[in-house]
Amino acid sequence: MATRAKEQEKEECRRTGYTYEEYKRTADWLLSKTKYRPSVAVVLGSGLGGLADLMENPVAFKYNDIPNFPQSTVEGHDGQLIFGNLNGKPCVCMKGRFHMYEGHPLWKVTFPIRIFFLIGVRTVLVTNAAGGLNNEYKVGDLMIIKDHINMPGFAGQNPLIGKNDERFGPRFPALSDAYDKDLRKLVLAIGQELGHGNIMREGVYVSLGGPSYETIAECIFLSKMGADAVGFLVQCEIVSVM
């Protein structure tokens, strides 16, 4: 690797985040390239990228082309940010997300959420492929997250570590209502209306760092702790802006 690139990588590792101006630069770049001004963002996890193909009049940006944007390295995560209309409503979709196990620090994993905030998004729907822990769940069930257990947080890994910028939220955000009650009710009601009531669940998501999946002993432990499903870091995306 060239010396300059190496130096840049080291510098990135030393950081705990971008400056507000750096986030703003990315947000302004996107706003200058599209006329869409979405208030809703959807993060599409493994196997769920197909939703972006339903967007009308899409305007797509490869993550590589967006200033400061991290790169997707996981199979099935396309690495595109797509603006367009979903059912007539302007939305922005992330086709592919970032994970800690790819080597990204958490402030980079959550980078797009701060960009969404700066472009005017106020509702974020986060999706992900997770492992079921609740014995009553079946393969293919859809669980709405009502609360989470942040295991990496117990070990000092949190996207909010570092100097706090109040423009993104308080130093100590309360998480007793991290997942909007009305939105959860709405998703359940729509699921039922569409005839999917039999696969709809509401539960607690526990996040681990990955990439190795859980042992049987770990699944028993996580389930006893109160978790219904397990995956690799979704909730940290939620808390990066409060």
Ligand SMILES: O=P(O)(O)O[C@H]1O[C@H](CO)[C@@H](O)[C@H]1O
């Ligand atoms: O939907 P995504 O974000 O890819 O998440 C799930 O899928 C990947 C592999 O199973 C893991 O990252 C897991 O958390």
Ligand SMILES: Nc1nc2[nH]cnc2c(=O)[nH]1
């Ligand atoms: N951590 C984790 N992620 C998953 N994604 C899909 N299945 C699983 C699983 O069993 N565990």
